[in-house]
Amino acid sequence: MTDHPATPDVQRDEPVGYDPAVVERTWRDRWQQRGTNRAKIADATKPYYALLMFPYPSAEGLHVGNLFAFTGNDIYARFQRLQGFDVFEPFGFDAFGIHSENYALKVGVHPTEMIPRNVANFTRQVQRAGIMVDWDRTVDTTDPSYYKWTQWVFLQLYKQGLAFKKKAAVNWCPNDKTVLANEQVEGGKCERCGAEVEQRFLEQWFFRITDYAERLLNNIEGLDWSNTTRTAQRTWIGKSEGAELKFRVVNPFEGAGSAAVHETSETMAVQDITVFTTRADTIFGATYLVLSPEHPLLEDITSGDQRDAVAAYRQQASKQDLITRKTTKTKTGVFTGAYAANPATGALIPIWTADYVLMEYGTGAIMAVPGHDERDFEFAQVFDLPIVRVVAGTGQDGRTPLAEAYTDDADARLVNSQQFNDRPVDEAKRHVTAWLESKFAGKPVVNYRLHDWCISRQRYWGPPIPIIYCDDCGTVPVPESQLPVLLPNIPDFKPDDSGISPLARHAEWFHVPCPTCGKQARRETDVSDTFLDSGWYFLRYPSVGRDDVPFDRETTKKWLPVNSYIGGNEHAVLHLLYSRFLTMVMKDAGHLDFEEPFTKFRAHGMIIRDGAKMSKSKGNIVHPDDYIDAWGADTFRTYLMFLGPFEEGGDFRDAGISGVKRFLDRLWKSVHAAAIEGAPDAVVMRALHATIKKVGEDVSKLSYNTAVAAMMEYMNVLRRGERHPHRDEVLPVVQLVAPFAPHIAEELWSVLGHEQSVFDSGWPTFDPSLLGGETITIAVQIGGKTRGTVAVAKSATQDDVYAAAMTDASIAKFVTGTPKKIVFVPGRLLSIVL
RNA sequence: GCCGGGAUGGCGGAACUGGCAGACGCAUCAGACUCAAAAUCUGACGAGGAGCAAUCCUCGUGUGGGUUCGAUUCCCACUCUCGGCACCA
Numbered sequence: 001m002t003d004h005p006a007t008p009d010v011q012r013d014e015p016v017g018y019d020p021a022v023v024e025r026t027w028r029d030r031w032q033q034r035g036t037n038r039a040k041i042a043d044a045t046k047p048y049y050a051l052l053m054f055p056y057p058s059a060e061g062l063h064v065g066n067l068f069a070f071t072g073n074d075i076y077a078r079f080q081r082l083q084g085f086d087v088f089e090p091f092g093f094d095a096f097g098i099h100s101e102n103y104a105l106k107v108g109v110h111p112t113e114m115i116p117r118n119v120a121n122f123t124r125q126v127q128r129a130g131i132m133v134d135w136d137r138t139v140d141t142t143d144p145s146y147y148k149w150t151q152w153v154f155l156q157l158y159k160q161g162l163a164f165k166k167k168a169a170v171n172w173c174p175n176d177k178t179v180l181a182n183e184q185v186e187g188g189k190c191e192r193c194g195a196e197v198e199q200r201f202l203e204q205w206f207f208r209i210t211d212y213a214e215r216l217l218n219n220i221e222g223l224d225w226s227n228t229t230r231t232a233q234r235t236w237i238g239k240s241e242g243a244e245l246k247f248r249v250v251n252p253f254e255g256a257g258s259a260a261v262h263e264t265s266e267t268m269a270v271q272d273i274t275v276f277t278t279r280a281d282t283i284f285g286a287t288y289l290v291l292s293p294e295h296p297l298l299e300d301i302t303s304g305d306q307r308d309a310v311a312a313y314r315q316q317a318s319k320q321d322l323i324t325r326k327t328t329k330t331k332t333g334v335f336t337g338a339y340a341a342n343p344a345t346g347a348l349i350p351i352w353t354a355d356y357v358l359m360e361y362g363t364g365a366i367m368a369v370p371g372h373d374e375r376d377f378e379f380a381q382v383f384d385l386p387i388v389r390v391v392a393g394t395g396q397d398g399r400t401p402l403a404e405a406y407t408d409d410a411d412a413r414l415v416n417s418q419q420f421n422d423r424p425v426d427e428a429k430r431h432v433t434a435w436l437e438s439k440f441a442g443k444p445v446v447n448y449r450l451h452d453w454c455i456s457r458q459r460y461w462g463p464p465i466p467i468i469y470c471d472d473c474g475t476v477p478v479p480e481s482q483l484p485v486l487l488p489n490i491p492d493f494k495p496d497d498s499g500i501s502p503l504a505r506h507a508e509w510f511h512v513p514c515p516t517c518g519k520q521a522r523r524e525t526d527v528s529d530t531f532l533d534s535g536w537y538f539l540r541y542p543s544v545g546r547d548d549v550p551f552d553r554e555t556t557k558k559w560l561p562v563n564s565y566i567g568g569n570e571h572a573v574l575h576l577l578y579s580r581f582l583t584m585v586m587k588d589a590g591h592l593d594f595e596e597p598f599t600k601f602r603a604h605g606m607i608i609r610d611g612a613k614m615s616k617s618k619g620n621i622v623h624p625d626d627y628i629d630a631w632g633a634d635t636f637r638t639y640l641m642f643l644g645p646f647e648e649g650g651d652f653r654d655a656g657i658s659g660v661k662r663f664l665d666r667l668w669k670s671v672h673a674a675a676i677e678g679a680p681d682a683v684v685m686r687a688l689h690a691t692i693k694k695v696g697e698d699v700s701k702l703s704y705n706t707a708v709a710a711m712m713e714y715m716n717v718l719r720r721g722e723r724h725p726h727r728d729e730v731l732p733v734v735q736l737v738a739p740f741a742p743h744i745a746e747e748l749w750s751v752l753g754h755e756q757s758v759f760d761s762g763w764p765t766f767d768p769s770l771l772g773g774e775t776i777t778i779a780v781q782i783g784g785k786t787r788g789t790v791a792v793a794k795s796a797t798q799d800d801v802y803a804a805a806m807t808d809a810s811i812a813k814f815v816t817g818t819p820k821k822i823v824f825v826p827g828r829l830l831s832i833v834l
Numbered sequence: 835g836c837c838g839g840g841a842u843g844g845c846g847g848a849a850c851u852g853g854c855a856g857a858c859g860c861a862u863c864a865g866a867c868u869c870a871a872a873a874u875c876u877g878a879c880g881a882g883g884a885g886c887a888a889u890c891c892u893c894g895u896g897u898g899g900g901u902u903c904g905a906u907u908c909c910c911a912c913u914c915u916c917g918g919c920a921c922c923a
Contacts, residue, residue, distance in 0.1 A: 228838060228918085235837070235919060242923080277923060290923095329921060356921045366923050374835090375921050449922055569917080606917095642859070644847060648840085656846065656860040663859090665874095706848070709858035716858090722875070779854040784904050786854050810890090823903055829853050833903040 018668040020632025024743040028127065036757050037089075039134045041542055041555060044086030049559050050077035051538055051598075053567030053575070054092040054139065056099055057118035059107070062125040064622040064640070064652055065607040071637045072604050072646045072704065073566040074131045078739035079699045080564075081132070082763040088559060089132050090541040092139030093119050096147070097530035101461035105494055111461050112489055115142055125624065130633045130742045132759075137544040141533035146540065147463035148484035149550035153536055153582065154455075154466055154528060156589050158477050162208045165475075168454055172200040198319055204456035205465060205526070209581045213237055213448040215595075216580055224600040226647070229572040236573045238449025242278035243433045245367060245442040247289055247340040249273060249301050250348060273297060273340055273351070276362030276447055279369065279409075280436070281428035283344040284417040285390035286367035287380070289351045290333065293317040294359040301351060303337025310334050310353060317355045331356060331379040342367075343441035344418075344432070354379060362447055370405065377405035390416050391425060453578065455529040460493035460502045462527030470514035470521035479515050485523070501525040535578040538562055538597060539586075551591075562598045569603040576601065602702060605649020607640075622652055634741035635661045641704035641740060663712050664744055667737065670718060670725045671748045680726040685770060687717040688729060692766040695736045704740070711736055727752070732764035779829040780805045782814040790830075798824035805830060 031037055052073040055066055077089040095115045104111040119140060126133060139146055157163040175195035209216075217237045220230050249271040273289060291298050293314045302310045313334040333354030342349055356375055357366050370380035370387040380387050389402050391412045398415035406412075409425040420428050436442030456465065464485045466478035478485055488509045493502050504510055504525040514521035536550075542559040543551040567575075576598070583597040609622060627636045639660040644650040691714040698707035711733065718725050718733075731752055738745035738758045749758035777789050778801055788811040790804040802822065806812045815832060823831040 231838065232918065238919090238922065240922075275923080279923080331921085354921095356923095358922070361922045368923090373923070375923075378921095447922080449919095573918085642846090650846075653846075653860095659859045662874095705846095706858080709848075712858055777854085781853080781904065784902090786904090789854065821903065823853090825853060829904090831853080831903050 018665055018744070020634060020744070023747045024128075024130065024633055027743045027746045028130070030746075031757075034757070036759065037132045037134055038136060039088035039090075040086045041088065041137070041559070044088075044558065046085045047559050048077075048080045048085035048087045049538075049542075049562045049564070050080060050087055050089045051541075051562045051565045052089070052091070053565075053571060054094050054534070054537060055122070056097070057093045057095055057115065057122045058099075059103060059114065059118055060621065061118075061121050062129075062624055064624055064627075065649075067125075067129055067624045067636075068607045068640050068649070069566065069568065069604045070126065070129065070131050071640055072702065074637075075641065075699065075704060075739040076564060076566065076702065078132055078742065078759060079763070081759050082735065082738065082761070084762060087132070088134065088137075088542065090137050090139070090544075091126060091131070091133040091135070092537060092541070093122065093141065094530065094534050094537075095119065095140055095142045096462045096527075096533050098457070098459060098461070099530075101459060101493070104461070110489075110491065110493070111142075115140075128628060128633060129624065129637065132742070137541055139537050139540055139544060141463075141530075141537065142461075144484045144486055145547065146537075147487075147533070149540065150463045150528065150533055150536070151466040151478070151483050151485060152480060152550055153532065153586075155477050155480060155483075156591070157207055157585060158467075160585065160589060162211065162585060163205060163455075164208065165203055165205055167201045168204050168206070169199040170202055170204075170458075172198045174198060202456075202458065204454050205467075205524075205528075206452040206454050207581070209453045209578070210448060210450055212581050212584055213239070213450050214446075215584060216450075216577065219580070219596055223596060223598070225598075226602055229569070229576070229601060229603055232569075232572045233577060236450065236577065239446060240278050240449070241444070241446050242276055243280040243429075243436070243442050244274050244276055244363065244445045245280065245283065245343065245436060246272045246274055246440075247343060247349075247367065249338055249340050249351070271297065271301065273301075273365050274363045275365045275367045276445060277367055279372065279429070280433045280442065281414060281417075281420070281423075281425055281431075282369040282372050282390050283342065283367065283432060283436070284414075284420075285369045285371045285388040286342055286344075286349065287370060287386045287388055288349045288368045289340055290357045290366050290368050290379070291336070291351065291353045292357040292359040292364040293353050293355055295353070295364045297365075298336065298353055301336055301338040306335060306337035310336055313353060320355070329356075329378075331375070331382050333379065333383065335383075343436055343439060350385070352379075352383070360451060361449070371402050372405055372407055374405045374407065377402075388416060390414060453529075453531075453581075455532055456526040457529055458501045459495060459527055460487075460490070462530065463487065463533070464503065465524040465526055465528050467524035468512055468514060468521045469524065470517060470519060472519060473514055473516040473521075476514060476516050476521070482515065487527070501527065503527070531574060531578050534575055535582045536586075538565075538579070539583075539592075557593060560592075561594050561596060563600065565598040565601045566604060567601075568606070572603060602647060605645065605647055607649050607652050609652050627654070627657070631657055631661055632743075634744045635664055638664070638708060638737075638740045642708040644705055646702045646704050659712075660708075663708075663715060664737075664741060666715050666719060667730075667733065668744065668748065670715070670730050671734065671751055674725050674727040674730050674752075676727050678726060680728040681723075684717055684725075684729050687714055688732060689766040689770040692732060692736065692764050696763065696766075699739065708740065734758060735761060735764050776827060778827070780811050781829060781831040782811070783834050784831070787811050787814050794827075798822065798830070801830045802832075805832075 050073060052070060074089065077087050081087040100111050100115060104114050141147060141150070154163060173195055217234065217239055220233055223230065273291070275289065298310065298314070331354065333352050336351045336353055338351045339348040340351055341347070356379065357364065368376040368379065369390070370376040370385065371389045372391055377387065379385070387402055389398060389400065389406070391406060391409070392398060392400060392415045393406065393408055393412045412425050414420045414423050414425070414428050420432060423431065433442055433444050464487055466483060466485045468476045468478060470476055488503070488506060490502065490506055492505065495502055510523050510525060511520055512523050513519065539551045539556065539560065542555045543549065546552055579597050583592060584595045586592045587595040624636065635657065639657045642656070642660055643652070691710050694710045695707045698704070698710065714733065718729055734745050734748045734752065735758060745758050749761065754761065775791050776794050777791050779786055779789050781787065788808060790801060790808060790811070792801055792804050801824065806815070815834070817834055819832045819834060821833040823833070
């Protein structure tokens, strides 16, 4: 390979050597000088917003999975540009968060030093990969000019009553003396030190996303998103329709005269326990109640002799970390000594407490129907509680014994349920609920699995929550004019055992005059969740540079909602849901005209290595720099896309990369050797038009691997028999390949005599009349087996094809009698049934 | 446990709406060029069998059934695998 720069001479027969390093450097510089990649934010006539999930800039730099995603988005964006759109493909950095902070702690470098370094390195790598980024409009979540507006977003929610404070459990590592995210807990132990994790209750800020549950759920249907992502969102929201039922707490020994009992009944007012159930129909089988150990009524109802046992159990439950509690299925629990009346039967049933009932779902209390719920059945067996059958399937009746919980509800009818006997389950649910409602003992209720979004982090590396606490004025939001609340640059950012943020140790920052009364007050010392940073960044991109507003009204109207969003499936639930929620809130506050931010979303697959996720500890990380050094960015990009379906990802191996390089080499040679004189070959032109059609269709549906294959196939036709291609036969291929291999495409486009960028040249069109020839090949099946093909005219009828088939001895010999039936699929096949 | 994907040559993968399975690429083998090698170009390449040969036959898309003139594609029952959720009442 020659090392001199490409100064092509179209007249020469000798192809000039293709040196990717030179070509790519040349065009990187030229794009920069000419502003080729700058988006026409203000005067676009056909705006197209091609968004990519912005990455976390890790210290290791870009990994091959990042590049796979970026390239896939870049191809789509460049394709849209070739289609004539004014494309905006921005890039940014999600640089706040626990991930960065932990890494900084580990290597002993302050995040304010580390992050800019990582950002610079990422930027270099992304530029080198030839991504069509408008570098004038980047976002860095750790930049005060960005997080000023993240804090503003918080204030908008606060204003609307959607931000509130409450106590909530967090994972606490007693050794590291820090709050842990759920992902940092492995099997009940701290992932770093291995200590047993406990739960602690802290006052935290929440966003009322549950108010939007129904809207978030209903809108899913209208989104152009892949089904898996939509299903994941629906599951996460987890709507379930059921009923809340009331059970009156009753003291069975009331009036028995014992002093102890008398004392209890005096302190105990009339109380109801409300439970949530999706199976109101089974109420006749409810043989006990269970309260979560955190249930507020638990202490009130517990009888004197059970107090110690219940207290001990609550203590034990609180010691457990949040994860283990939910994953250990062994049933434990304690009797409270209290009883409640079943509103359907009037029977007194015992009230227990057990950790299999979670305070955060429903009402924190359940009616247990061991006959028809697996968990209740298990619990009833452990503690020897009565099990009653109230539902029977086909061939069963009220006396059929229960060896396990019977949970089928499709072909089942009620039994042992008085006036509701023999009703199908579905119908009974409604009737029983209505009946209980008439007795003031219940009502239909919808419940969601979705919880309010806890945004407090007792950490350093995030935007401070813009709230001030004043002894006189209470909770005071920081006035918008005083934003941003700057994150102070403190050296000791390690969390300690106080359970509060490191910021609390800095009095000079922590003490602040109250914005309302001016007296000394205290800042909120928690920072906000990284998901808040990333929950609105797509609104910022087009308005980057504006310091007076988070997003400009007119600009936003022009560019949003996002036309196409590409990102990883790991964010299919939380990030997308939070972004949707914040967009809805902004719309309700009058800041936006739309409520769904991402019209179209597609998740790319994950690139793994040797069947495992790439990680430093496994030593299987692929560094794109090495491959770009060896093969060039164009080859590497195209190779990544050729590896397999973009939406599936796959195992990275470099075995086939030489094939892609050969393809680009051949394209290079063909363009340089292309003849201007004479006419293009008709057969080749037919193949060309078919290729233009296929590549366009494939790229639109992100089927990049087959698009590359189609272009390779065409190159084989073009060069068959070492023929010299005509200029008209290769010119459109340069445009087709441009989204995949932008540098070489620009170079070849200029070799072909063009001044402007290939990306402003438009997408080639195909002539449908050229797609097929006059003759077509039709397969002939006899007795269901393919026995050969015949070449016939395009317009051939069944009889023509049959006649043609019979003239071919190798086919005709299989026709041993009179055909019983003949199936003819025009243009495809003829099937003769004997 | 529940909800989704997926399984096709030595390997990655392709196949429209049920219509010639294995496109494209890698690897391998053979040939051309070369003193030689690399690069490049040409050809072969699912398995088994028949034939001197051109060629022909049988089997073949995870397993077992089914629908159909015809199934990688649709239906039923499984196996394995990847991902998500998971004591959610």
